[in-house]
Amino acid sequence: MSELVPEPRPKPAVPMKPVSINSNLLGYVGIDTIIEQMRKKTMKTGFDFNIMVVGQSGLGKSTLVNTLFKSQVSRKAASWNREEKIPKTVEIKAIGHVIEEGGVKMKLTVIDTPGFGDQINNENCWEPIEKYINEQYEKFLKEEVNIARKKRIPDTRVHCCLYFISPTGHSLRPLDLEFMKHLSKVVNIIPVIAKADTMTLEEKSEFKQRVRKELEVNGIEFYPQKEFDEDLEDKTENDKIRQESMPFAVVGSDKEYQVNGKRVLGRKTPWGIIEVENLNHCEFALLRDFVIRTHLQDLKEVTHNIHYETYRAKRLNDNGGLPPVSVDTEESHDSNP
Amino acid sequence: MSKQQPAQFINPETPGYVGFANLPNQVHRKSVKKGFEFTLMVVGESGLGKSTLINSLFLTDLYPERIIPGAAEKIERTVQIEASTVEIEERGVKLRLTVVDTPGYGDAINCRDCFKTIISYIDEQFERYLHDESGLNRRHIIDNRVHCCFYFISPFGHGLKPLDVAFMKAIHNKVNIVPVIAKADTLTLKERERLKKRILDEIEEHNIKIYHLPDAESDEDEDFKEQTRLLKASIPFSVVGSNQLIEAKGKKVRGRLYPWGVVEVENPEHNDFLKLRTMLITHMQDLQEVTQDLHYENFRSERLKRGGRKVENEDMNKDQILLEKEAELRRMQEMIARMQAQMQMQMQGGDGDSGALGHHV
Numbered sequence: 271m272s273e274l275v276p277e278p279r280p281k282p283a284v285p286m287k288p289v290s291i292n293s294n295l296l297g298y299v300g301i302d303t304i305i306e307q308m309r310k311k312t313m314k315t316g317f318d319f320n321i322m323v324v325g326q327s328g329l330g331k332s333t334l335v336n337t338l339f340k341s342q343v344s345r346k347a348a349s350w351n352r353e354e355k356i357p358k359t360v361e362i363k364a365i366g367h368v369i370e371e372g373g374v375k376m377k378l379t380v381i382d383t384p385g386f387g388d389q390i391n392n393e394n395c396w397e398p399i400e401k402y403i404n405e406q407y408e409k410f411l412k413e414e415v416n417i418a419r420k421k422r423i424p425d426t427r428v429h430c431c432l433y434f435i436s437p438t439g440h441s442l443r444p445l446d447l448e449f450m451k452h453l454s455k456v457v458n459i460i461p462v463i464a465k466a467d468t469m470t471l472e473e474k475s476e477f478k479q480r481v482r483k484e485l486e487v488n489g490i491e492f493y494p495q496k497e498f499d500e501d502l503e504d505k506t507e508n509d510k511i512r513q514e515s516m517p518f519a520v521v522g523s524d525k526e527y528q529v530n531g532k533r534v535l536g537r538k539t540p541w542g543i544i545e546v547e548n549l550n551h552c553e554f555a556l557l558r559d560f561v562i563r564t565h566l567q568d569l570k571e572v573t574h575n576i577h578y579e580t581y582r583a584k585r586l587n588d589n590g591g592l593p594p595v596s597v598d599t600e601e602s603h604d605s606n607p
Numbered sequence: 608m609s610k611q612q613p614a615q616f617i618n619p620e621t622p623g624y625v626g627f628a629n630l631p632n633q634v635h636r637k638s639v640k641k642g643f644e645f646t647l648m649v650v651g652e653s654g655l656g657k658s659t660l661i662n663s664l665f666l667t668d669l670y671p672e673r674i675i676p677g678a679a680e681k682i683e684r685t686v687q688i689e690a691s692t693v694e695i696e697e698r699g700v701k702l703r704l705t706v707v708d709t710p711g712y713g714d715a716i717n718c719r720d721c722f723k724t725i726i727s728y729i730d731e732q733f734e735r736y737l738h739d740e741s742g743l744n745r746r747h748i749i750d751n752r753v754h755c756c757f758y759f760i761s762p763f764g765h766g767l768k769p770l771d772v773a774f775m776k777a778i779h780n781k782v783n784i785v786p787v788i789a790k791a792d793t794l795t796l797k798e799r800e801r802l803k804k805r806i807l808d809e810i811e812e813h814n815i816k817i818y819h820l821p822d823a824e825s826d827e828d829e830d831f832k833e834q835t836r837l838l839k840a841s842i843p844f845s846v847v848g849s850n851q852l853i854e855a856k857g858k859k860v861r862g863r864l865y866p867w868g869v870v871e872v873e874n875p876e877h878n879d880f881l882k883l884r885t886m887l888i889t890h891m892q893d894l895q896e897v898t899q900d901l902h903y904e905n906f907r908s909e910r911l912k913r914g915g916r917k918v919e920n921e922d923m924n925k926d927q928i929l930l931e932k933e934a935e936l937r938r939m940q941e942m943i944a945r946m947q948a949q950m951q952m953q954m955q956g957g958d959g960d961s962g963a964l965g966h967h968v
Contacts, residue, residue, distance in 0.1 A: 551866050
């Protein structure tokens with residue numbers, strides 16, 4: 271897709287701060303209970319999260335997703351047949367699960383992309399992926415401009431794309447660069463170094479440095495993007511992540527072993543047990559905390575406020591400023607139950 | 608006859624003894640003096656540890672000043688062929704080892720053409736040998752033919768990739784292929800077994816001819832037979848390479864140090880490095896023989912069948928061949944016309960016998 275949009279990305283609309291008079295409260299009012307109310311609401315409604323995994327076959331994508339969400343949510347679990355052949359073109363397979371923790375329900379969709387990067391000729395193999403992402407934006411847009419809108423539009427947009435880098439120890443591959451160049455503009459990309467137990471500590475840090483440098487030199491903005499840091503606090507936190515931790519070098523496993531009296535997730539080799547959640551062994555725990563525990567909501571917000579808005583602006587511009595109303599709305603209207 | 612024979616040498620005074628049992632020793636001494644030549648090609652994607660493995664195998668550093676290009680540079684690069692020769696000597700035996708590296712293989716987004724360069728290199732070496740063999744000075748033929756190709760399979764996949772299959776099918780009739788699973792410390796033992804089995808199944812499915820170790824002769828001792836059996840059962844070898852010395856269990860070993868343990872390169876329980884080295888050393892002679900007797904002979908018969916005309920481009924279309932044939936025909940016709948004219952002149956000048964046309968040609 272050619273870059274026809276020269277205008278800067280629309281910043282999230284920040285209303286002018288109203289001139290406020292700092293008044294001292296004379297007693298406890300109870301305004302802070304709104305946080306509790308919001309929390310209760312979120313728990314009841316639950317939320318959607320769509321994560322896409324991209325990378326060559328065999329890099330441990332399915333295992334990692336299972337490890338991230340501590341349940342069998344990936345394609346590997348859905349099909350028993352491990353003797354699958356590599357598909358001839360890139361396929362998009364979305365599998366949805368509802369998982370619950372602490373009363374909070376999450377509708378998690380894992381979007382897998384088997385066939386990416388596996389052929390002899392991998393030219394434009396990112397196109398089906400880009401098409402899928404744009405299709406989800408289109409679906410959301412159609413719902414939004416509908417006359418009779420649903421109360422809660424089902425969100426199938428991809429909030430996060432984990433891109434798996436092969437741990438060669440040398441540098442990125444040309445395919446990695448091309449993919450990230452094209453897709454960092456439409457989706458949040460989090461680069462991840464797969465099967466990190468291949469590298470010793472020195473090799474790992476050298477490789478990470480080289481990858482970071484290559485990404486910078488080629489102008490690839492991975493999540494968290496620099497331009498969307500809202501305030502100083504975010505900036506310092508994200509800077510630290512961007513310049514030191516990313517890309518995360520991870521190891522995934524869904525098998526448990528006994529180490530020092532505890533049961534841990536790991537990989538057992540003749541020379542030792544690699545513990546997935548041990549920060550001395552790999553950075554899985556950092557990735558998990560980053561994606562799930564601290565930046566989950568932010569991923570969704572950036573997707574909604576920035577990537578989706580960019581898509582919407584482009585679509586409206588193409589249509590001459592009018593929303594894309596057409597015969598299609600009739601169809602989608604009928605298909606609504 | 609040399610006097611330094613081992614004790615098991617038959618007593619020369621035994622009646623009926625001729626002495627040609629000493630021939631193998633003579634051959635041995637001559638080859639030791641001449642030295643051995645061996646060309647090994649390594650093929651595989653970047654970052655699979657090929658250079659490290661070669662350095663570990665031969666305990667040397669073949670790539671002292673190496674610059675690894677970044678991804679943006681790799682986009683423009685095509686497959687290169689880099690040959691480095693090193694002379695290794697051990698206990699008086701000289702080995703002239705040439706390692707042919709193929710940087711750029713498998714890097715491009717579109718790898719369709721990536722093995723053309725490699726195949727033409729192999730063919731060139733055969734061509735050169737054929738030319739030398741048919742030439743006048745045959746005493747000093749240098750054998751640069753590729754005797755063995757280590758094909759590195761990535762341990763990250765679920766088996767062979769389409770590129771692996773296509774490449775091996777393209778060269779299995781030209782060179783001995785030894786498939787090697789690289790970076791074996793990525794895999795647990797179970798994963799390793801599964802991957803080996805998967806690869807063997809896929810090799811059979813696609814009818815790829817890899818190098819088969821010859822069975823031990825029946826007159827070899829049990830140890831050797833057992834060793835050969837073990838080697839054959841471990842193909843494809845899954846290896847780890849390293850030249851770093853790590854302290855483990857009180858002694859210094861070559862290996863890789865991880866926070867969770869040390870992978871020892873020369874420990875047969877950790878990987879098949881020793882097996883690969885044994886196979887290469889004990890079968891160096893056999894690899895050369897198979898190259899000479901099978902692959903080279905195949906090439907030679909194909910080549911000679913094609914005739915003296917050197918076919919530059921394999922896919923010359925039929926039109927071009929037709930045009931060439933027509934041009935040749937025209938030339939022949941001109942020659943005949945010229946000869947006819949000559950004969951005419953002779954006839955006018957000399958006897959009156961009508962020269963038989965087309966007398967020679």
